[in-house]
Amino acid sequence: MDNTACTCVALDAMGGDYAPDEAIQGAVDAVSERKNIKVLLVGREAILAGKLKAYTYPKEQIEIVPASEVIETAEHPVKAIVNKKDSSIVVGMKLVRDGKADGFISAGNSGAVLVGGQTIVGRVKGVERSPFAAIIPTKNGVSLLLDAGANVDARASHLVQFARMGSIYMEEAIGVKNPKVGIVNVGAEEEKGNALVKETFPLLKACTDINFVGSCEARDIPMGACDVVVCEGFTGNCLVKMYEGAGIMLRSVAKECLLSSTRSKLGALLIKPAIRTAAKKFDASAYGSAPMLGLKGLVVKAHGNAKAKQFKFSIFQVETFKKQDLGNKIGKKFEAEAEAKKETLAARRAAKNN
Amino acid sequence: MDNTACTCVALDAMGGDYAPDEAIQGAVDAVSERKNIKVLLVGREAILAGKLKAYTYPKEQIEIVPASEVIETAEHPVKAIVNKKDSSIVVGMKLVRDGKADGFISAGNSGAVLVGGQTIVGRVKGVERSPFAAIIPTKNGVSLLLDAGANVDARASHLVQFARMGSIYMEEAIGVKNPKVGIVNVGAEEEKGNALVKETFPLLKACTDINFVGSCEARDIPMGACDVVVCEGFTGNCLVKMYEGAGIMLRSVAKECLLSSTRSKLGALLIKPAIRTAAKKFDASAYGSAPMLGLKGLVVKAHGNAKAKQFKFSIFQVETFKKQDLGNKIGKKFEAEAEAKKETLAARRAAKNN
Numbered sequence: 154m155d156n157t158a159c160t161c162v163a164l165d166a167m168g169g170d171y172a173p174d175e176a177i178q179g180a181v182d183a184v185s186e187r188k189n190i191k192v193l194l195v196g197r198e199a200i201l202a203g204k205l206k207a208y209t210y211p212k213e214q215i216e217i218v219p220a221s222e223v224i225e226t227a228e229h230p231v232k233a234i235v236n237k238k239d240s241s242i243v244v245g246m247k248l249v250r251d252g253k254a255d256g257f258i259s260a261g262n263s264g265a266v267l268v269g270g271q272t273i274v275g276r277v278k279g280v281e282r283s284p285f286a287a288i289i290p291t292k293n294g295v296s297l298l299l300d301a302g303a304n305v306d307a308r309a310s311h312l313v314q315f316a317r318m319g320s321i322y323m324e325e326a327i328g329v330k331n332p333k334v335g336i337v338n339v340g341a342e343e344e345k346g347n348a349l350v351k352e353t354f355p356l357l358k359a360c361t362d363i364n365f366v367g368s369c370e371a372r373d374i375p376m377g378a379c380d381v382v383v384c385e386g387f388t389g390n391c392l393v394k395m396y397e398g399a400g401i402m403l404r405s406v407a408k409e410c411l412l413s414s415t416r417s418k419l420g421a422l423l424i425k426p427a428i429r430t431a432a433k434k435f436d437a438s439a440y441g442s443a444p445m446l447g448l449k450g451l452v453v454k455a456h457g458n459a460k461a462k463q464f465k466f467s468i469f470q471v472e473t474f475k476k477q478d479l480g481n482k483i484g485k486k487f488e489a490e491a492e493a494k495k496e497t498l499a500a501r502r503a504a505k506n507n
Numbered sequence: 508m509d510n511t512a513c514t515c516v517a518l519d520a521m522g523g524d525y526a527p528d529e530a531i532q533g534a535v536d537a538v539s540e541r542k543n544i545k546v547l548l549v550g551r552e553a554i555l556a557g558k559l560k561a562y563t564y565p566k567e568q569i570e571i572v573p574a575s576e577v578i579e580t581a582e583h584p585v586k587a588i589v590n591k592k593d594s595s596i597v598v599g600m601k602l603v604r605d606g607k608a609d610g611f612i613s614a615g616n617s618g619a620v621l622v623g624g625q626t627i628v629g630r631v632k633g634v635e636r637s638p639f640a641a642i643i644p645t646k647n648g649v650s651l652l653l654d655a656g657a658n659v660d661a662r663a664s665h666l667v668q669f670a671r672m673g674s675i676y677m678e679e680a681i682g683v684k685n686p687k688v689g690i691v692n693v694g695a696e697e698e699k700g701n702a703l704v705k706e707t708f709p710l711l712k713a714c715t716d717i718n719f720v721g722s723c724e725a726r727d728i729p730m731g732a733c734d735v736v737v738c739e740g741f742t743g744n745c746l747v748k749m750y751e752g753a754g755i756m757l758r759s760v761a762k763e764c765l766l767s768s769t770r771s772k773l774g775a776l777l778i779k780p781a782i783r784t785a786a787k788k789f790d791a792s793a794y795g796s797a798p799m800l801g802l803k804g805l806v807v808k809a810h811g812n813a814k815a816k817q818f819k820f821s822i823f824q825v826e827t828f829k830k831q832d833l834g835n836k837i838g839k840k841f842e843a844e845a846e847a848k849k850e851t852l853a854a855r856r857a858a859k860n861n
Contacts (some may be wrong), residue, residue, distance in 0.1 A: 371748035375756035399753035402729035410785035420777025427771035
């Protein structure tokens with residue numbers, strides 16, 4: 154196999170509600186569909202080897218990387234990363250750090266993925282914080298909402314970097330030209346907002362490498378008002394989860410009411426194909442899962458309830474990231490800025506000393 | 508009319524997208540349905556008098572209070588309240604301040620209602636901040652989410668007061684016994700959260716007069732996981748608007764897909780009654796609009812797109828508030844605490860001086 158053309162993906166087989174079966178199925182589906190992908194299934198060897206036997210797939214495209222420990226959902230992230238050196242998350246992250254994998258995917262403990270991403274894979278020089286970028290379905294496509302929960306006490310300079318990284322991702326990985334960037338706010342006017350938004354707004358306005366369109370009210374996010382939706386991680390996490398919760402609840406109410414009479418049951422049968430088409434349009438899983446941006450390698454956080462399809466597309470997402478050279482496109486930008494800043498400081502210091 | 512048994516409601520006839528018609532219709536509907544209510548319609552006298560002529564209603568139950576100015580939606584709240592002394596919002600608030608009305612309802616500029624509430628009506632002694640309390644529909648009833656946007660940079664002590672005021676409102680005005688109070692958080696565990704939530708959590712836990720159940724993830728709000736949902740105003744505003752936006756968008760997608768074929772159109776006809784029943788169950792307007800809690804009088808903020816039904820129920824909401832003596836129940840609690848605090852401080856000072 155030509156290694157430069159091949160994408161190598163480390164997949165946490167032990168993370169998520171349906172581990173390891175759905176992750177294994179996703180890996181098998183991915184390698185069966187695309188030749189130039191190799192999946193490193195990270196987890197308990199005996200279990201994974203036993204399960205894999207049941208599948209037919211190109212054997213050379215899936216390899217098991219043993220990891221004897223599992224970080225559970227409720228575990229304290231920092232302690233888990235420090236203490237469980239042989240967990241699937243730590244082992245998988247190290248594969249990325251050591252250049253043995255192009256990306257790591259996990260549906261496990263979000264906090265541990267976050268801590269591992271920052272401490273094991275590490276941030277690109279110049280990137281102050283690494284956000285989770287959630288790819289959310291909207292009326293006519295998808296938007297990128299970041300930060301979706303990695304940094305719950307972010308600062309204005311962090312938000313500006315999120316906006317810039319998100320723009321690059323949206324343009325290069327999702328294919329939206331000149332993506333519209335909005336900052337989540339409580340009103341459309343520039344003077345609105347909390348202290349953080351008021352501080353961030355003029356900085357975004359002054360940014361020359363993004364297409365900043367101003368404030369974005371939460372109400373307009375589902376309609377796709379902005380391609381890149383910027384906020385700190387607490388609000389972002391709440392927004393993404395409220396969006397999800399509203400959908401779940403409305404579906405549940407709709408189901409109940411459709412089953413309430415013979416008449417509505419018949420109606421439900423008739424609308425089924427149309428509903429299915431709408432649901433398909435509304436499924437963002439084809440874009441993969443939430444990438445952590447600004448790291449030295451790609452880390453992707455899949456939903457805890459991810460199934461095979463989500464894992465397959467997250468594997469393809471790592472391939473796109475590599476093909477588009479996104480790590481470098483984001484990395485070089487921020488590294489160069491960090492260098493320039495350092496040189497300016499050094500020059501100033503030298504001038505002062507002379 | 509017996510004035511103690513009668514509720515007098517000041518209604519901003521000039522606020523909202525459908526002013527003044529829907530406000531007038533709401534007032535007419537309210538007084539036609541209930542005897543012991545008097546509505547003071549605040550706004551441009553000639554316009555209101557002209558429009559009112561078209562209606563049949565008990566004349567003694569609606570009175571026009573002239574206000575020549577209107578605060579527009581996009582106006583700067585503080586400047587508007589200061590400069591437009593004869594606006595419907597300022598005039599209406601003064602009616603409450605002067606004891607001429609039991610409450611004031613407006614669908615106008617939220618910021619102006621907020622500023623007017625704090626500066627004209629005024630906060631109860633001991634209340635640090637006055638929140639907007641949004642009454643949101645959930646799967647099996649309603650929850651109270653506060654702060655829905657009045658205080659976008661709130662502190663921990665404010666959130667604790669929101670929780671306590673919200674509990675009283677939920678119990679006395681909505682009728683939920685021993686309401687479950689949750690704090691909006693990014694995870695279920697106690698150690699999760701941003702700095703504000705981490706500071707607030709133990710304070711809520713130590714509160715003896717509320718039924719605090721811990722963290723509430725945004726995903727669980729629509730299912731009605733908590734009766735009183737506490738957060739600062741920025742997150743709260745985003746949550747309420749995202750909830751609304753998700754509903755609007757999903758309805759729009761559903762409509763499109765139902766109209767996409769003859770088969771689905773027929774199905775849509777069949778499910779119509781069931782959907783209507785579900786929508787009715789899901790309509791929180793019978794509970795009124797968002798009250799500002801902790802003021803010396805009741806101020807209610809109706810949605811900008813409020814129609815007659817919403818105004819009518821907001822008028823009834825003022826009646827309930829008065830009947831349940833909620834102003835006093837909230838007021839006395841905080842006033843007594845403020846007094847006790849003052850006495851403790853004075854005693855300490857005296858002890859120090861002796």
